[in-house]
Amino acid sequence: MLISAQNSTLVVIDSQMRLVPVIANSEMMMAQCVRLVNIAKIMGIPIVCTEQNPQALGVNFDSVRSFCSHTLVKHHFDACKDGLLERIPNDRKHLILVGCEAHICILQTAFGLLENHIEVTVAVDCIGSRDPIQVDYAVSRMRSYGVNIATVEMITFEWLRSSTNSHLKKVLQYIK
Numbered sequence: 517m518l519i520s521a522q523n524s525t526l527v528v529i530d531s532q533m534r535l536v537p538v539i540a541n542s543e544m545m546m547a548q549c550v551r552l553v554n555i556a557k558i559m560g561i562p563i564v565c566t567e568q569n570p571q572a573l574g575v576n577f578d579s580v581r582s583f584c585s586h587t588l589v590k591h592h593f594d595a596c597k598d599g600l601l602e603r604i605p606n607d608r609k610h611l612i613l614v615g616c617e618a619h620i621c622i623l624q625t626a627f628g629l630l631e632n633h634i635e636v637t638v639a640v641d642c643i644g645s646r647d648p649i650q651v652d653y654a655v656s657r658m659r660s661y662g663v664n665i666a667t668v669e670m671i672t673f674e675w676l677r678s679s680t681n682s683h684l685k686k687v688l689q690y691i692k
Contacts, residue, residue: 519610519612519666520675521559521561523607523608523610524561524611525562525604525611526552526553526556526561526612527564527595527625528549528565528614529566529595529614529615529621530621531576532576533573533574533576535573535574540648540651545641545644548668549580550580551668551691552614552642552668553583555687555690556612558683558687559675559676562585562605562608563583563584563585565584566589566595566621567587568593586603588603592624594628596625597628610637611634611637613626613637614638615642616644617650618638618645618650619651619653620645622638623657623658626658626663627661630661636663637671638665639668640655640665669691672687
């Protein structure tokens with residue numbers, strides 16, 4: 517039930533320069549995404565990013581893009597349809613999803629991953645949509661189909677597991 521750092525990959529979906537500004541509460545959402553990206557980097561967790569039609573929506577913000585081991589350009593809302601599965605390290609079969617938009621690309625990618633027997637957790641404080649009600653219904657729908665819902669702090673402390681973890685001091689700067 518707990519999320520394992522050794523089994524996780526963080527997927528940042530469409531945190532793009534022309535999309536994020538129209539997302540409700542985008543500053544808080546991006547701050548949480550950046551927190552989790554930094555924590556994942558400290559803990560050696562692979563980070564894969566997607567960009568939905570970057571010609572129209574621009575590239576991902578540098579605060580996220582610079583940490584990505586791979587950036588997948590996509591046109592389908594389900595990133596699995598454009599090669600996400602091939603970008604996941606073979607030994608990492610639990611994906612943590614963050615980014616935009618909850619009811620479109622997050623939801624469809626989560627369902628695509630479930631169809632491929634990959635465990636999915638959505639960091640609820642790191643997702644957004646233009647209309648906040650879309651987030652609520654997307655989370656409800658994803659949960660009903662078996663997507664795990666967690667927060668940045670839940671994920672972080674599950675990755676750490678113990679106060680003796682060698683990464684704790686570095687990670688705490690992003691929690692406090």
